[in-house]
Amino acid sequence: MSPRTDPILDCPLDQVPDSREFVEAAMRWHFSPETGSPFWLERARTLGFDPRADVHSFEDLRRFPNVTNELREVRVEDLIPRGYGPDAAVAGVFESGGTTGPPKRVVVLRDWLDRLMHRLEQDLEAKGYPENGNWLSLGPTGPHIYGELIRRQAERRGGIRLTVDMDPRWVKRSIAEGRAEEAERYAEHLIDQSAHLLRTQDVRVMVTTPPLLTRLARRDALVGLINEKVSVIGWSGAHMDPDTHYLLRTEVFPGVRLYGMYGSTMILGGLPERVVPPEQDVVVFDAFSPYVAFQVVDPRTGESVRIGDRGQVVMHHVSKSFLLPNNLERDLATRVAAPPGQTGDSVADVGPLPTFEDEPVIEGVY
Amino acid sequence: MDEPIQLDALGAGGPYRSRSRLPIRELGGRPVAELSLVPRLYVQRTMAALHRARTMPADERVSALTRAGRLFETGVVGGLGAEEYRHIVSRVSGMPITVVRSAASGIAHRAGEAYRTTRYARPEGAVDDWRDPLTRSGQAVWTRRGDVFAVHAAGNHPGVHTLWLEALAMGYRVAVRPSRREPFTPHRLITALRESGFGEDQVALLPTDYSVADDVIRDADLAMVYGGEEVVSKYGDDVRVLPQGPGRSKILLTEDDWERHLGTIVESVSAFGGTACVNTTAVFVRGDPAPVAAAVAERLAAIPSLPPEDDAAVLPVQPVTDARAVEKYLLDHVDGATPLLGGDGIVHDLGDGSGVLRPAVFLVDRPDAPQTGIELSFPCVWFAPWSPADGVGPLRNTLVLTAMTRDDDLVDRLVDDPSIRNVYLGDAPTFWMPQWVPHDAYLGEFLMRTKGVIRA
Structure with missing residues (x-):
């Protein structure tokens, strides 16, 4: 540990530091010339405020501009805080899906990943994920943090991870170029590979995206295999609408537990669904205080919506490893009261901006 | 009412x-x-159930259709009485109440006649x-080209929902994606069909978000899609899809x-509030079209502006912002045509x-003026000169x-032209549609085929 590190930034994994003290220490770390990353030290010149003097709380993080677009071009070395010294333990470089333009890139350092995995492991334990069972990951690997988190979760539960790799960028590109049939063929190719693994291997935990889960449900034989072999289905990487969630757990996979994870490359991870009684019929995600916080805001004013109302999700990531505050995601969610001690909001029913119909067409009688 | x-x-x-x-x-x-919108997963599970289902015997289908038609027209369906249903369709779609009443009776009648049709x-x-006995020595048997038929319905007129009843009569299982402009009619009709004997795996209503709409078609054997030019260009090459275009x-x-x-001319323009595909949108006149156009304009100008639920209403009503959008579209496309009526605007707030x-x-000065192809959902007509040349x-x-x-030589050419789907000669309004006359060919031509069978 560097002597210049405030111990609160390296606090033991099972402790929850005070939010205000933590944010202040993180600002000192990321914006001191000896410890901050070249990216943030350079960026600080044009902020118009001094984070070390002016930012004390999670509310203050809203003062930062959204810098995620700048992460497309920056050298990965420039994202590592200097305080780690020349031998920073890099766990991986991960990239966004690349929906709009070139992908955004983040560096995940070992200490953050250990912290996140500790939290996720506690959740797997609490939810009773099978021990020593095989996991099937049907989703992005490669540059995407998705596959990395599944790999490490399986490892922590003593499981072997089997994978079917998905390249989401190829799917998006095919659709953008009007080649929906190619995207369709590719998706079926993924399902075929999963089918083979489900038939031949003892899969206890399956993790995939909601669209692929819906596609799997088209094949009765696979639905049968999953109901027979799998005890938990984890979903993440895309939205799941509440009706699909209801139908999956009550009709398609009635004997399988279904747990979601909400995350983003831009928070360097994902957070598991809160456990609620099934009759509540709602999927809630809590934050990971003080490192990851959500705020649900009115897209027009930027102000927080009331609890129970829908708004757009703002995400903050603050750790010793990385700082990415005030990132307005393209997700809508319902604001839910946070559990005691959590900073910011919890979110429920995360979904995309609604589109009910194509643009109204005037000409024609239909 | 307070509760929606x-x-x-x-x-x-079930529901x-x-x-x-x-x-x-x-x-x-x-x-x-x-309106409950269902996700992709629900669509695919429903469509799978329709595929798994067995077709009901023809005789049961016919009697259930007839019963459903009566229930639709006069009964309480889904808690809604017949007049209440007609009133709400009128108040939501802006269609004159008399048009809704006759459309509802038409649906009931066509349900009873669907098999005959x-x-x-x-x-x-x-x-069949x-x-x-004819197959003993070899015969064609009329068979379905598939089992499951999907419909992307329109909301311009309740009568849109008469055609797919024939598919049920032919033994298809049918899934209807309603229009958000008027989902009441298909909801009532399908509920009535179910109460009259059709199983829940025989006929389904699948309201979906736009992004899932194509799934309904993909999971069907054959489909019919209502829409404008964009629908024709999207599905025109798909042999599984029957577009119902402009x-x-x-x-x-x-x-x-x-x-x-x-x-007849005035009626052809203004019947059903001008909202149907069979309303006249262009009139071609040998010689000077101006006197005809002026006479038609005078008649149309006399139609009163009334709320749609008024028994005397003839014209369609829209939310005023939508009506203004239609008006702007029209005025943006006048492009030199001479207005005889509506040139200063068409909205009565x-x-x-x-x-x-x-x-x-409007009057245009040549028969190939592009305005003659503009079709809007209210009485709007373009007059053009035409000569045999x-x-x-x-x-x-x-x-x-x-x-x-x-001119019988001209009639020969009109009847021969494949892009003209119906030719009416003499004093027949364009909306004349007895069930024995095909609307855009018989639906059976698309849904059925002959198959050779011999019992040697």
Whole structure:
């Protein structure tokens, strides 16, 4: 540990530091010339405020501009805080899906990943994920943090991870170029590979995206295999609408537990669904205080919506490893009261901006 | 009413009230109903159930259709009485109440006649059953091209929902994706069909978000899609899809006796509030079209502006912002045409958030003027000059062409032209549609085929 590190930034994994003290220490770390990353030290010149003097709380993080677009071009070395010294333990470089333009890139350092995995492991334990069972990951690997988190979760539960790799960028590109049939063929190719693994291997935990889960449900034989072999289905990487969630757990996979994870490359991870009684019929995600916080805001004013109302999700990531505050995601969610001690909001029913119909067409009688 | 009417999806497991619901508003903007929107997973499970289902025997289908028609027309369905249903359709769609009433009766009638109507499409050489004695020595048997038929319905007129009843009569399982403009009619009709004997895996209502709409078609064997030019270009090459595109119905006058046809012309433009594909949108006149156009404009100008639920209403009503958008579209496309009616605007603001779409009449100076192809959902008609030298060209791409002419050579060419789907001669309005006359060919031509069977 560097002597210049405030111990609160390296606090033991099972402790929850005070939010205000933590944010202040993180600002000192990321914006001191000896410890901050070249990216943030350079960026600080044009902020118009001094984070070390002016930012004390999670509310203050809203003062930062959204810098995620700048992460497309920056050298990965420039994202590592200097305080780690020349031998920073890099766990991986991960990239966004690349929906709009070139992908955004983040560096995940070992200490953050250990912290996140500790939290996720506690959740797997609490939810009773099978021990020593095989996991099937049907989703992005490669540059995407998705596959990395599944790999490490399986490892922590003593499981072997089997994978079917998905390249989401190829799917998006095919659709953008009007080649929906190619995207369709590719998706079926993924399902075929999963089918083979489900038939031949003892899969206890399956993790995939909601669209692929819906596609799997088209094949009765696979639905049968999953109901027979799998005890938990984890979903993440895309939205799941509440009706699909209801139908999956009550009709398609009635004997399988279904747990979601909400995350983003831009928070360097994902957070598991809160456990609620099934009759509540709602999927809630809590934050990971003080490192990851959500705020649900009115897209027009930027102000927080009331609890129970829908708004757009703002995400903050603050750790010793990385700082990415005030990132307005393209997700809508319902604001839910946070559990005691959590900073910011919890979110429920995360979904995309609604589109009910194509643009109204005037000409024609239909 | 305070509580909105719930228009549930009607899937293979019965009615489904989804968490995602679309408010349906009446013309003034007040929400009156909620339409349950189902996700892709629900669509694919329902379509799979329709594929798994067995077709009901023909005799049961026919009696259930007849019962359903009566229930639809007169009964209480889903808690909604018949007049209440007609009133709400009028208040949501802006369709005059008299048009809604006759459309509702029409649906009931066509349900009872659906099986008989399919008979017109069956080739004379074909029988219905392989057990028919004729197959002993070899015969064509009329068979379905598939089992599951999907419909992307329109909301312009309740009568849109008469055609797919024939598919049920032919033994298809049918899934309807309603229009958000008017989901009440298919919801009531499918509920009535289910109460009258059709199983939940025989006929389904799948309201979906736009992004899932194509799934309904993909998971069907055959489909029918209502829409404009964009639908024709999207599905035109797909042999599984029957597009119901623009109507662009027209009238041709080649004689000087137009005055005695004036009523037919005015009716063709304005019946059903001008909202149907069989409403006339262009009139071609040999010689000077101006006097005919002026006479038609005078008649149309006399139609009063009334709320749609008024028994005397003739014209369609829309939320005033939508009506203004239609008006702007029209005025942006006048492009040098001479206005005889509606040139200064067509919206009569009723002051309750809704506006009447008043008739418009324009003159263009040549038969191939592009405005003659503009089809809007209110009485709007373009008059153009025509001479025999112009030929069939300007009359092409037409659902119904009424030709008031004595030129049999011209009639030959009109009947031969594949882009003119119906030719009516003499004093017949373009909206004339008895069930034995095909609308855009018989649906049976698309849904059925002959199959050789011999019992040697």
